[in-house]
Amino acid sequence: MNTALVFAGGTGRRMNSRAIPKQFIEIHGKPILIYTLEHFEYHEEIDNMVVVCLKDWIERFKGHLHRFGITKVTDIVPGGETGHDSIYNGLLAMKGKARPDDIVLIHDGVRPLITDELISENIRTVKKYGNAITVEPSRESVLISNDSDFISRVPKLSQMFVAKAPQSFYYSDIMDVYDRARSEGFKSIDSAHLMNTYGKDLYMVKSSRNNIKITEPADYYLFRELCKASESQQVFGI
Template sequence: MTTKSLIIPAAGSGSRMQKETPKPFLELSGATILEHTVRQFLSLDGLVQVVVATSDEYLSHANTILDKVLPEDVKGYSVSGGDERQDSIRNALAVLPDVDLVMIHDAVRPFVEAKRIVECCKEAQRSGAAILGVPAKDTIKRVDDSQFVEETPDRNFLWQAQTPQVFHKNVIVKAFEKAKRDRFSGTDDASLVEYLGRKVRIVKGSQTNFKITYPLDLDIARMLIEKKTG
């Protein structure tokens, strides 16, 4: 069986949500967003560990959530997050056991489907690195510093990256080590693997696997959960 660890960065603030509480710890239908998110991975074969990287203020809260939702054979940890997402992931990688695959998933994507997670893990096992994503549905413009359009890329080759992003453990560890040495900052975990020189396969995800960022997203999430549990 392929063993897997799940890393969930949850150190972001709630500023864009206009809330004092960080987004992962906001409640939806009696449970935090983080709890809803973790539960999406519990049916996955080979899951041995879940690590949540969060602010020091919420370490205890994260541990309580993990203790509540994780089965006895899955270990849960919380680690201090860093100033940037990349720092938080690096801190989480430092406590991983010897596993085959590392999954990294946004704390505020609670609607990822189990079948998509499985497909992404299977592809990562074959190729070393795989991420969920969806084809771009809008026309994308590349602009200059003055906000003038410079190019309209062919939409057929543009995908919107999602999570989970899944990697062989040795691949993602080497990617983070090189990024630290070179002081390279990526916009997602896959970009560090690309910087390492490794190819990343994209696996088609779903539009429902959206990231809760703004108040409207929270309203939509609440409706989806109520529909699911109603």
Template sequence: MAQELPEYAIIVAGGSGSRMQHDTPKQFIPVAGKPILMHTIERFYNYSPTIRLIVVLPKEQLETWRELCKTYSFTIFHMTVPGGASRFESVKNGLGAVMGNGLVAVHDGVRPFVEVETIKAAFEAAANYGSGVVVVSPKDSIRELISKGSISVPRANYKLVQTPQVFTAEILKKAYEQHDQGYFTDDASVVESIGEKITLVEGSYRNIKITTPEDLILAEAFAKEQL
């Protein structure tokens, strides 16, 4: 019987409060009584108490986060790593804390409603195929911009990409050995650039990324349903 690989989650939380129109970095804004980032960490802990959690934050926010953990008596064990100048550099810094082989999830710190079942499915896909990238189908009609205006495209041919995005440590580390490119918008695009295939996993519309004041309203509504 094959030995199960250790599981890691790199939770990238490098945002500011600019688009949120808020002085507090968005990952620290309280939802349902505690910072968004704490909800996110809890989701991965609920999936597996043995998962190795790596939280990547801007260097200047590390002390604030430590104080918040004390204030809210937040005791889930996790490692903190200073981020870089870009998301690419931040993920690369997080990967530096991954020892040896394993399965590595990369997740946005401000996606606090990812379901345990989704995390499980992404890890299982990565264990079987090398990758597991969470997506949902678009609800709206889609138009492609062209030189003469725009054209309608079949919605069924497209997916909206979320996180977590899970890969074997070997594949992810190899992908992040290269330099950042302008077309790298997520980990799947980084991994795909070295010739690896991407396996898609169906996610949930509740797995929202909290970036605007409207998202906060929705987040509070989702959180109240779970209380």
């Protein structure tokens, strides 16, 4: 079974949207989170979804699922204090239901521009190598500093990649490292960071274009314009 674990438990402080969390901001009458879920809803290889949601927004979220015909969500789980905690909550909700060799695609609820091909490639790569980390080549130089003052190293640009999502794993593997981190009090930046910390080899999948994460107002406006461009292409063929 292939499960999309979508975490949408953040409040979006950088979006300056105090009344509405960023994942529930609407574009053309549809919440950003629903745009994201639709990719998994209509993908033939995805069997179900587990969504981690802000506790106070769960009932409203259920209404959105009904309104937009999202049927693959089997579990809605309250979010944690951090993204790490939210993912752990989602994985815990799968215990007793998921098999060790089930594939889990962990994805940001505010990353709505993934493609069917990217989802399929994540699944194929997990089956071949055991995991799949969606990445994008860095377009600018990355500088490494140990003290935030002196630049200690400038890696080759050809070796630099930006981790994105989905980040996909066999359920037993990802549950194991999150359990270990929990027992040791360690919290990761993301799942790729956690797997690397515990010595796991990781394998890359090249990201689709425009796989942005909506965290700031500029990201919202970019997504809105990309939606307009997509609609024009479908209607007018331009």
